[in-house]
Amino acid sequence: MLQNGFVNNFQGTLSRLQSRLRERRRKRRKRRRNRAKSQRRKRHIARMRQACTIPFSPFRPFHSRWSVRGYKHLASRPTIISRPTIRRRKLVHGRGGFDVHHRRRKIDGQNHRQACSFTFRPRFRHRHYRMNPLKHKLCRMDHIIFWDIDNWSRFFEKLKFLLPPNTFVWGFHSTQWNQPTRCLAFHRLMSTGGFHKNYQSGRTKNAADFAMMLQIGKMDELLPKHVQFTIFSGDKGFQEALHQMKDSRRMIRIINPHVPGWQARLHNILNRTIP
Structure with a gap:
């Protein structure tokens, strides 16, 4: 009886070792295949x-x-x-x-x-290598207003008339600016896709002005000459833009919002009543 029990234990141990060896070989073959x-x-x-x-x-x-x-x-x-x-x-x-x-x-x-x-x-x-996505929209416009938000942030609140349908407003800012909540002119312009706020410029001085001049130069090369530009800012440095672009065959005007009567002048420009 003892001999039979020893033989059975030995056979069980041997079978377990053989199964472990087969499992190890199987895993080794699987690793090689992988x-x-x-x-x-x-x-x-x-x-x-x-x-x-x-x-x-x-x-x-x-x-x-x-x-x-x-x-x-x-x-x-x-x-x-x-x-x-x-x-x-x-x-x-x-x-x-x-x-x-x-x-x-x-x-x-x-x-x-x-x-x-x-x-x-x-x-x-x-996006740095692609064509400007606003080009196809701006080609169908008659007027583009480059708005200096840092110089005059309450443009739509002070506006007493609605802008024509073929007018596009492009805002530039280096500080925080919140959109007007109850303004008919702004909401109508947003519904027609005629407003674009440029990404926020740096915190340095005149950062928004430099960004505006860069975009004006780009748009002057891309857009047809019948599209008129209007710079809405009170900074006197933009007078140099008129001097530099006098040979571009494009109508460029500057409106100073700090001078009384700017709304009447803007209304006349947008309706083409003055040259």
């Missing part, structure tokens, strides 16, 4: 990146902004909108991999295999 799988995937991605590098011609440095050939593959990989469908294939002789199946599309009634189904979007496609 490592090989990750290496194959990295090599595949590296090959696809190398094959899909956007060409760049050094002899034509001034490409069109929206031309695909005008972009260069930088250190940071370009953003990929669509990827090829990757399907896991069966193990062959203990080895596995990924099979890349390119999408098919129908062109002129025939099926053509795409050489590469990657669609690129440039990485540096940011």
